[in-house]
Amino acid sequence: MSLGASGQAHALEARGISVRFGGSRALDGVDLVLRRGEIGGLIGPNGAGKTTLFNVVTGLCQPSSGSVFLDGCEITSWTPHRRARAGMTRTFQRLELFARMTVQENLLAAREASVRWAVFGRKMRDSQREVSEVMEMLGLAPLAARIAGDLPTGQGRLVELGRALCSSPKVILLDEPSSGLDSAETSRLGAILVEAVANQRGEMSALLVEHDMSLVMELCDSITVLDAGKRIAHGSPAEVRANPAVVAAYLGTEGGSSPLAGSTGMRAALGGER
Amino acid sequence: MGVLWPFLVIGIFAGSIYGLAAMGVVLTYKTAGVFNFAYGAVAMFCAFTYWQLHDAWHLTAWLALPLLLGVVAPLIGLAFERLFRSLVGTSAEIQIVVSLGILAVFQSAAPILYGGQTRSLQNLFPLSTFELGSRLHVGYDQLATVIVSLALGTGLWLLLRRTRFGLATRAVVDNRDLAAMIGVNANAVSRLSWVVSSVFAALVGVLLSPSQGLNVYVLVVVVIYSFAPAVLGRLRSLPLAYAGALILGVVQSVLSRWGSSGAVSDIEASIPYLALFVLLIVLGRRLEESGSALRPLARASATGPDALDRSEAARTDPRRSRQRWRFFPSQLGIGAAGLLAAGLVLPVFMNGPHLVDVSSGLVYASIALTLVILTGWAGQISLAQFSFVGVGAFTVGHLAGAHGSNFLLAAIIGALIAVPLGILVGLPSLRLSGLYLALATMAFALLMDNLVFVRTSVSGGYTGMAVARPRLFGVSFASTTRFYELALAVFAVFALLAFIARRGAIGRRLQMLRDSPVAASTLGVNLTATKLAVFAVCGAMASFAGALYGAGHQTVSPSNFAFSASLELLLLVVLGGRSLVSGALIAGGLYAVQLLAIPASIERYIPLTIALGVVNMAQNPEGTVAVVRQQVREIMSVLKPMERAVERREPPRALSRESHPGRMPRLAAGVGGAGGGLGTRGNAGS
Ligand SMILES: Nc1ncnc2c1ncn2[C@@H]1O[C@H](COP(=O)(O)OP(=O)(O)OP(=O)(O)O)[C@@H](O)[C@H]1O
Ligand SMILES: [Mg+2]
Numbered sequence: 001m002s003l004g005a006s007g008q009a010h011a012l013e014a015r016g017i018s019v020r021f022g023g024s025r026a027l028d029g030v031d032l033v034l035r036r037g038e039i040g041g042l043i044g045p046n047g048a049g050k051t052t053l054f055n056v057v058t059g060l061c062q063p064s065s066g067s068v069f070l071d072g073c074e075i076t077s078w079t080p081h082r083r084a085r086a087g088m089t090r091t092f093q094r095l096e097l098f099a100r101m102t103v104q105e106n107l108l109a110a111r112e113a114s115v116r117w118a119v120f121g122r123k124m125r126d127s128q129r130e131v132s133e134v135m136e137m138l139g140l141a142p143l144a145a146r147i148a149g150d151l152p153t154g155q156g157r158l159v160e161l162g163r164a165l166c167s168s169p170k171v172i173l174l175d176e177p178s179s180g181l182d183s184a185e186t187s188r189l190g191a192i193l194v195e196a197v198a199n200q201r202g203e204m205s206a207l208l209v210e211h212d213m214s215l216v217m218e219l220c221d222s223i224t225v226l227d228a229g230k231r232i233a234h235g236s237p238a239e240v241r242a243n244p245a246v247v248a249a250y251l252g253t254e255g256g257s258s259p260l261a262g263s264t265g266m267r268a269a270l271g272g273e274r
Numbered sequence: 275m276g277v278l279w280p281f282l283v284i285g286i287f288a289g290s291i292y293g294l295a296a297m298g299v300v301l302t303y304k305t306a307g308v309f310n311f312a313y314g315a316v317a318m319f320c321a322f323t324y325w326q327l328h329d330a331w332h333l334t335a336w337l338a339l340p341l342l343l344g345v346v347a348p349l350i351g352l353a354f355e356r357l358f359r360s361l362v363g364t365s366a367e368i369q370i371v372v373s374l375g376i377l378a379v380f381q382s383a384a385p386i387l388y389g390g391q392t393r394s395l396q397n398l399f400p401l402s403t404f405e406l407g408s409r410l411h412v413g414y415d416q417l418a419t420v421i422v423s424l425a426l427g428t429g430l431w432l433l434l435r436r437t438r439f440g441l442a443t444r445a446v447v448d449n450r451d452l453a454a455m456i457g458v459n460a461n462a463v464s465r466l467s468w469v470v471s472s473v474f475a476a477l478v479g480v481l482l483s484p485s486q487g488l489n490v491y492v493l494v495v496v497v498i499y500s501f502a503p504a505v506l507g508r509l510r511s512l513p514l515a516y517a518g519a520l521i522l523g524v525v526q527s528v529l530s531r532w533g534s535s536g537a538v539s540d541i542e543a544s545i546p547y548l549a550l551f552v553l554l555i556v557l558g559r560r561l562e563e564s565g566s567a568l569r570p571l572a573r574a575s576a577t578g579p580d581a582l583d584r585s586e587a588a589r590t591d592p593r594r595s596r597q598r599w600r601f602f603p604s605q606l607g608i609g610a611a612g613l614l615a616a617g618l619v620l621p622v623f624m625n626g627p628h629l630v631d632v633s634s635g636l637v638y639a640s641i642a643l644t645l646v647i648l649t650g651w652a653g654q655i656s657l658a659q660f661s662f663v664g665v666g667a668f669t670v671g672h673l674a675g676a677h678g679s680n681f682l683l684a685a686i687i688g689a690l691i692a693v694p695l696g697i698l699v700g701l702p703s704l705r706l707s708g709l710y711l712a713l714a715t716m717a718f719a720l721l722m723d724n725l726v727f728v729r730t731s732v733s734g735g736y737t738g739m740a741v742a743r744p745r746l747f748g749v750s751f752a753s754t755t756r757f758y759e760l761a762l763a764v765f766a767v768f769a770l771l772a773f774i775a776r777r778g779a780i781g782r783r784l785q786m787l788r789d790s791p792v793a794a795s796t797l798g799v800n801l802t803a804t805k806l807a808v809f810a811v812c813g814a815m816a817s818f819a820g821a822l823y824g825a826g827h828q829t830v831s832p833s834n835f836a837f838s839a840s841l842e843l844l845l846l847v848v849l850g851g852r853s854l855v856s857g858a859l860i861a862g863g864l865y866a867v868q869l870l871a872i873p874a875s876i877e878r879y880i881p882l883t884i885a886l887g888v889v890n891m892a893q894n895p896e897g898t899v900a901v902v903r904q905q906v907r908e909i910m911s912v913l914k915p916m917e918r919a920v921e922r923r924e925p926p927r928a929l930s931r932e933s934h935p936g937r938m939p940r941l942a943a944g945v946g947g948a949g950g951g952l953g954t955r956g957n958a959g960s
Contacts, residue, residue: 058796059795059796060792060795060796079795079800080795080796081795081796081797081798081799081800081801083796084795084796084797084798084799085798088796089796089797089798090796092792092793096790096792096793097789097790097793098785098786098789098790098793098794099789099790100785100788100789100853100895101782101785101786101789105782105785108779108782109779109782109783109785109786109797110797112779112782112783113783113786113794113797113798113799114797114798160793163793163797164797167797167798
């Protein structure tokens with residue numbers, strides 16, 4: 001177990017993760033480290049394996065090899081709900097809302113699932129207050145009574161973020177939270193995330209999968225780059241931006257027939273237009 | 275060993291027919307992604323049609339058979355294709371409900387068209403026999419059946435292997451949209467496979483009926499035998515399905531050597547269901563994975579709502595849903611007042627037998643409520659709910675005593691017995707959802723039917739068992755009015771409990787399970803514990819209500835709790851509204867209506883009407899209630915004063931946004947402003 005600078009275990013660590021789907025390798029010996037209180041970035045072209053790595057870390061997918069540590073404790077064989085109760089939560093790239101419940105119920109349900117006995121007495125009132133605060137912070141309050149499945153994708157992503165925040169996480173994994181949001185909403189999302197992490201004073205860390213490079217470069221303390229199931233770079237935003245392998249991975253996909261979502265952002269970021 | 279040869283021959287003969295059915299079922303699942311629960315009903319319907327053409331209208335077989343296989347069966351296939359094409363992309367739950375609804379449509383339409391009695395169908399092939407080796411007689415009909423089935427099976431297999439059709443099928447299965455892009459006509463592919471599948475069904479019907487007898491039920495049940503081999507081939511491999519069917523036929527037939535009645539014959543009849551249940555548990559995850567290749571993005575929508583559900587929900591007024599947060603919701607008040615009024619008024623107007631029927635309806639509503647919780651709220655489809663009712667009814671039959679003095683204790687014991695059974699049914703749900711769970715619960719119901727309820731020691735056999743009306747705390751509920759009041763009270767308590775649970779943490783927990791089990795687990799919900807708990811609790815409640823069901827009917831026999839009863843319950847609940855307490859009440863009402871004395875000329879159209887209603891309503895979780903609500907709202911909006919009526923016309927989204935422009939935070943307003951562009955779900959990158 002490698003330790004952080006302060007001598008504490010990392011908030012999240014994955015070592016040598018490999019995943020196969022049939023014949024193809026979705027992940028091949030990938031390492032990942034998220035230090036306490038930091039916002040990490042996980043980037044890479046489409047199909048690089050980012051979502052698969054999230055699935056391994058949250059327990060939805062068993063790796064064929066490798067191990068995952070949460071707060072220095074090995075959790076590789078834990079069920080997803082056990083990991084969640086230990087403080088890990090996530091959002092989904094393909095929305096996984098509780099689509100027939102209201103926005104408020106979505107958040108309340110998440111809160112109740114993570115806090116024991118959240119259903120009774122004082123804790124119940126605490127839950128409702130917490131949920132209201134999170135909705136206020138995310139600007140969801142006016143939508144509280146709307147059915148979550150009716151919301152456009154952008155608002156749906158905010159509900160998923162709110163749901164994750166309501167479960168008082170130590171590690172929060174966000175899978176493309178900004179897709180479906182316009183630029184004003186995206187920058188507000190970034191501000192919310194920074195505020196939420198800062199509020200917890202090192203008790204909460206976030207890992208972000210994003211195609212919006214300007215957002216990643218701005219928010220993240222460290223960045224891991226995946227390409228075709230392999231980790232090709234890791235470091236500070238500046239280091240990653242200067243890394244020739246990263247530039248090649250992104251520009252190499254440019255010739256493909258399908259234009260990448262966010263690849264313009266990446267090129268802009270890499271080309272220093274910001 | 276020599277004695278076994280004849281049984282082997284019969285087994286191969288039967289297995290060949292199951293094989294045809296299994297391949298027919300696999301074919302449409304492979305190509306159209308639809309598991310056809312109505313397959314047996316199609317076989318039954320086609321056999322009746324053949325009887326009509328051949329025996330009633332005296333057409334020669336040379337004319338009747340081509341008409342059946344060339345016109346009637348393909349038309350049925352095309353109708354299926356049309357119906358299910360309109361359901362592409364909807365949840366597995368909806369497709370299951372629709373195909374079960376069609377099963378009921380065929381079952382209720384056949385008696386109307388062809389008369390209700392059991393017919394006997396002549397054999398297609400000559401019955402004379404020839405000798406094989408020494409002393410082994412094989413019928414020409416058996417030989418011909420085996421040859422036909424083998425030839426068709428091989429033909430289909432070659433078609434899928436060697437022709438463009440096979441290639442196109444695989445392309446469509448992999449990705450329907452992509453297949454369309456590379457020039458494969460997905461509709462033509464699925465049309466062809468529906469036609470072939472339904473021609474196979476017609477053959478199955480015509481080949482099986484001479485030996486099984488032709489009526490509305492038998493073929494439907496016998497064709498379920500072929501589901502186990504189909505699952506053995508993971509619903510995709512034709513050769514495996516065929517081989518499995520042969521093995522099944524032989525095993526069944528060889529077993530029958532040791533007896534045509536008693537325990538052996540019960541086991542013989544149950545083997546296909548046992549095989550189905552065990553296969554589903556053993557294959558577990560692997561089934562889901564092969565299924566998911568069909569709908570790569572369907573993880574969420576497999577159990578979650580579909581677009582139509584959503585658009586229905588969108589029509590509800592936002593102000594309406596805000597009322598959910600009041601402590602004493604108005605619906606509860608209205609419901610309670612309605613029930614109370616009905617309770618006081620009905621006995622005054624109704625007497626004797628009618629009040630008995632209404633009581634039965636109320637008991638049925640309590641049973642339906644357990645299915646609303648299980649299926650409508652927790653999203654776990656069950657085709658076995660009436661098995662639990664049977665457990666409750668037979669338990670009080672045994673334990674309550676002649677005057678019902680131990681009734682309450684017996685009912686509680688019945689509920690306790692249902693708990694482990696509920697957990698047993700829940701077990702497959704740990705690894706399966708949607709279709710496979712429905713199949714597993716169906717197998718469970720049929721097993722309870724054929725292995726447990728048939729025992730004379732359990733149920734008193736086919737003559738049934740007397741159940742006394744209860745006597746609780748010294749008060750006898752034997753009189754019609756008293757029993758009615760008891761049924762009403764029990765429903766009221768069930769409904770109140772369900773209502774409170776629904777609005778609280780329990781309701782949210784169940785709906786998490788339904789809407790997105792994946793998200794629920796990553797938020798800390800123990801899926802295993804929650805699913806088993808909900809199966810156990812709903813089973814116990816159904817068993818408790820079953821005690822009253824027994825007391826209401828006064829005699830109960832195994833046929834009350836057959837698989838078909840569970841099926842009818844599911845259909846009535848879907849029709850009433852599977853996500854609402856009031857939906858359960860409507861299901862009870864529909865049940866009571868069927869019991870009330872109705873002129874025979876109308877009576878036989880009622881099941882058909884219900885079945886058609888189900889097919890129509892399957893996509894709406896609020897069923898009839900939603901329709902009524904919509905009508906009432908439209909009428910009210912016409913009756914309202916001018917300017918308010920205009921305001922109501924605006925779409926709800928616009929209404930909620932514009933009604934508090936000042937309070938809208940920047941972010942949400944921004945999202946709202948760009949709403950047009952963001953309205954589509956699932957975007958770049960997914
Ligand atoms: N359940 C699955 N079965 C088979 N292959 C899969 C499965 N899930 C992912 N893959 C494959 O694994 C690879 C990695 O996919 P993944 O979704 O992790 O990529 P990603 O980096 O999240 O891409 P994107 O930016 O498009 O979200 C892809 O080639 C994908 O096709
Ligand atoms: Mg992804």
